Amino acid sequence: MRFLETFFNGTVIAKYTPDIIVAMGITLALSVAIIISGIVFGAVLAGLRSFQVRPLTLLIVLFADLMRALPPLVVILILFFGLPSVGLLMPDWLVLYLVLSLVLAAFAEEIFWAGLTAVTRGQWEAGRATGLSFTQVLTNIAFPQAWRMGIPPLVNRALAITKMTALGSVIGVKEILSVASSAQSFSGSATPLTMAAVAYMLIFIPAVIASRWIERRFHYKT
Amino acid sequence: MDAFIDTFFNIDIMRQAFPLLMKGAWITLQLCAFVIILGLLGGLALALAAVSPRGWLRWSAVIYIDFFRALPPLVLLIFVYSGLPFAGINLSPFVAVIVAFLLNNSSYFAEVFRAGINSIPKGQTEAARATGLSPAQTMTYVVLPQAVRNVLPDLLSNTVEVVKLTSLASVVSLSELLYSANMARSVTYNSSPLVLAALLYLAVLWPLVRVVSRYQRGLAVH
Amino acid sequence: MNARRYMLEVRGLGKTFGETEVLKAIDLNVSEGELVFIIGPSGSGKSTMLRCCNRLEEPTSGAILIDNARITDIPRRDLDRMRLNVGMVFQGFHLYPHMSVIKNVILAQIKALKRPADEARQRGMELLDQVGLGHKADAMPSELSGGQQQRVAIARALALDPKVMLFDEPTSALDPELVGSVLKVMKDLRDKGMTMLVVSHEMAFAREAADRVVFMDGGYVVEAGTPDEIFGNPKSDRLKSFLSRVSGGAH
Numbered sequence: 126m127r128f129l130e131t132f133f134n135g136t137v138i139a140k141y142t143p144d145i146i147v148a149m150g151i152t153l154a155l156s157v158a159i160i161i162s163g164i165v166f167g168a169v170l171a172g173l174r175s176f177q178v179r180p181l182t183l184l185i186v187l188f189a190d191l192m193r194a195l196p197p198l199v200v201i202l203i204l205f206f207g208l209p210s211v212g213l214l215m216p217d218w219l220v221l222y223l224v225l226s227l228v229l230a231a232f233a234e235e236i237f238w239a240g241l242t243a244v245t246r247g248q249w250e251a252g253r254a255t256g257l258s259f260t261q262v263l264t265n266i267a268f269p270q271a272w273r274m275g276i277p278p279l280v281n282r283a284l285a286i287t288k289m290t291a292l293g294s295v296i297g298v299k300e301i302l303s304v305a306s307s308a309q310s311f312s313g314s315a316t317p318l319t320m321a322a323v324a325y326m327l328i329f330i331p332a333v334i335a336s337r338w339i340e341r342r343f344h345y346k347t
Numbered sequence: 348m349d350a351f352i353d354t355f356f357n358i359d360i361m362r363q364a365f366p367l368l369m370k371g372a373w374i375t376l377q378l379c380a381f382v383i384i385l386g387l388l389g390g391l392a393l394a395l396a397a398v399s400p401r402g403w404l405r406w407s408a409v410i411y412i413d414f415f416r417a418l419p420p421l422v423l424l425i426f427v428y429s430g431l432p433f434a435g436i437n438l439s440p441f442v443a444v445i446v447a448f449l450l451n452n453s454s455y456f457a458e459v460f461r462a463g464i465n466s467i468p469k470g471q472t473e474a475a476r477a478t479g480l481s482p483a484q485t486m487t488y489v490v491l492p493q494a495v496r497n498v499l500p501d502l503l504s505n506t507v508e509v510v511k512l513t514s515l516a517s518v519v520s521l522s523e524l525l526y527s528a529n530m531a532r533s534v535t536y537n538s539s540p541l542v543l544a545a546l547l548y549l550a551v552l553w554p555l556v557r558v559v560s561r562y563q564r565g566l567a568v569h
Numbered sequence: 570m571n572a573r574r575y576m577l578e579v580r581g582l583g584k585t586f587g588e589t590e591v592l593k594a595i596d597l598n599v600s601e602g603e604l605v606f607i608i609g610p611s612g613s614g615k616s617t618m619l620r621c622c623n624r625l626e627e628p629t630s631g632a633i634l635i636d637n638a639r640i641t642d643i644p645r646r647d648l649d650r651m652r653l654n655v656g657m658v659f660q661g662f663h664l665y666p667h668m669s670v671i672k673n674v675i676l677a678q679i680k681a682l683k684r685p686a687d688e689a690r691q692r693g694m695e696l697l698d699q700v701g702l703g704h705k706a707d708a709m710p711s712e713l714s715g716g717q718q719q720r721v722a723i724a725r726a727l728a729l730d731p732k733v734m735l736f737d738e739p740t741s742a743l744d745p746e747l748v749g750s751v752l753k754v755m756k757d758l759r760d761k762g763m764t765m766l767v768v769s770h771e772m773a774f775a776r777e778a779a780d781r782v783v784f785m786d787g788g789y790v791v792e793a794g795t796p797d798e799i800f801g802n803p804k805s806d807r808l809k810s811f812l813s814r815v816s817g818g819a820h
Binding site: 194325 | 350351354355413414416417418419420421422425426429430431433434507508510511512513514515517518525528529532537538541542544545548549552553555556557560
């Protein structure tokens with residue numbers, strides 16, 4: 126049973142469980158913060174885009190394209206190593222939070238915008254014909270429908286991006302992977318890595334199952 | 348402003364780093380080829396298992412898919428690269444990256460294929476079976492071709508994600524594009540090589556991201 | 570009838586889309602409490618004319634007056650207030666699918682008319698009862714038949730107490746057996762004295778309920794008169810050939 130001893134060493138588990146639990150808290154807190162700010166910012170961008178002011182639209186599309194096309198780790202490293210040189214000192218967790226929020230915002234903007242363009246012309250006309258203003262139709266009629274259509278892809282994207290909090294280990298954020306990696310080199314055992322995997326499972330398996338349920342639940346009926 | 352340009356867009360340093368980055372880009376390209384092709388094949392196989400009438404096969408596929416969707420790819424990579432040697436399995440960085448990302452990506456591709464297969468109405472299968480085609484023939488000639496066409500945008504956007512994902516290989520010292528850029532950064536104490544790497548990623552991925560956007564919009568209007 | 574004042578006046582209305590001239594100097598008056606029916610082949614500009622009356626479509630030339638106010642002079646940013654006076658019912662219903670029936674009817678009352686919520690609700694229920702759907706107030710639009718959805722759409726427009734109601738082919742998207750319930754609501758509305766302009770192919774209904782019928786073709790008003798004149802004694806060849814083409818399905 127060398128296998129068990131290597132990956133499930135009881136002494137190592139007992140020793141590092143408290144650290145891993147603290148790290149889980151950090152991963153969770155970062156994830157929640159990223160999801161909230163990413164989705165809110167993405168919704169604001171999609172809303173602004175619907176006003177069809179050309180320079181503004183171009184800026185939004187440029188932002189969304191860049192953040193969707195660039196590997197997040199590249200952006201994280203550029204900010205982490207570059208910003209101090211221009212006199213901006215940011216703690217490692219803030220860089221991680223900022224980059225992943227922006228990436229989620231870019232995807233959320235595209236999802237909301239696709240939803241807004243899918244709201245039929247008739248819905249807009251019905252709203253405007255009853256005397257509602259453009260902004261009122263946008264917030265009361267178009268956005269709620271775009272939101273519903275967007276929930277399944279949004280949930281999947283939010284999950285994929287919050288899992289990227291593991292990238293924090295590269296710049297020293299004390300999240301699960303980072304804590305497990307240093308525990309692994311201290312203890313000379315692979316067990317902390319197993320613990321990290323289990324910790325992620327505890328967080329994300331329920332999330333993945335919930336996302337399946339949401340996908341079925343929000344299948345839009347008209 | 349000068350400090351900004353000198354930190355992020357130093358042309359001299361970019362020029363010096365360019366040959367090294369091109370070597371890295373070549374490794375990235377090889378990684379992409381392996382992971383994308385194997386991921387597509389593995390994903391298709393998993394998707395077929397996940398829609399199989401055999402309960403045990405279906406459930407194993409779903410558990411596999413959910414398990415690897417819940418685990419952050421970087422955690423998986425570290426586990427394969429630093430964890431397996433404890434069990435006497437030593438993989439080169441290149442192979443470790445391919446194994447880890449294949450496990451991860453085949454799950455994502457499987458989800459896409461499965462959604463595509465489920466999008467084909469039952470009537471298609473019934474019509475094919477009624478004309479004497481076997482279940483396998485029905486899947487190959489009737490269901491899959493339509494399914495793949497329905498999910499082409501999702502396959503493409505997943506492929507973009509795979510290319511971005513390969514940047515994580517830098518964490519296990521595989522000298523792909525991002526690793527080479529980060530190497531150049533640490534030698535020159537300047538972030539411009541990272542920006543150059545970002546530009547290289549953009550050159551390939553930006554057009555793809557545009558296509559994905561265009562595609563999704565086209566489908567959204569009804 | 571001339572003693573009554575005009576509620577809707579269309580004067581020399583023209584509309585071009587790019588190169589195509591869809592409306593060519595249309596003149597049309599609707600008196601208070603009158604039901605005017607517009608008939609004509611598809612592509613004759615009927616719907617475009619109707620949509621100009623609340624400026625969902627911008628007229629290229631001419632003027633439109635609602636209750637003696639020139640709505641064609643209103644700057645774009647003030648259109649919302651004008652539209653409260655003009656109710657519109659669409660061919661495709663366009664109920665908001667994410668809101669219950671009663672919320673559909675309340676939304677613009679609160680947001681555009683600034684009515685207090687309880688008052689809006691009360692008025693909404695009144696109108697849902699009037700169209701025979703009080704019991705469906707909390708249903709979602711997807712749970713209603715097409716005819717029921719269209720009646721809710723009528724209630725939604727009426728809730729703003731408009732001076733004129735515009736109907737753009739209100740029964741064209743309905744299964745034949747559901748048409749009657751919508752026409753009945755329209756007839757009740759007419760009997761209550763609502764001013765109505767209706768684009769529709771329901772010739773039998775036009776005969777029975779319209780005060781006047783207007784025949785449009787090729788962007789012109791070709792002929793106008795009482796239902797008896799239009800259906801019983803058509804003068805122009807174009808109207809005659811149109812009537813002979815549609816008469817197969819009219820009765």
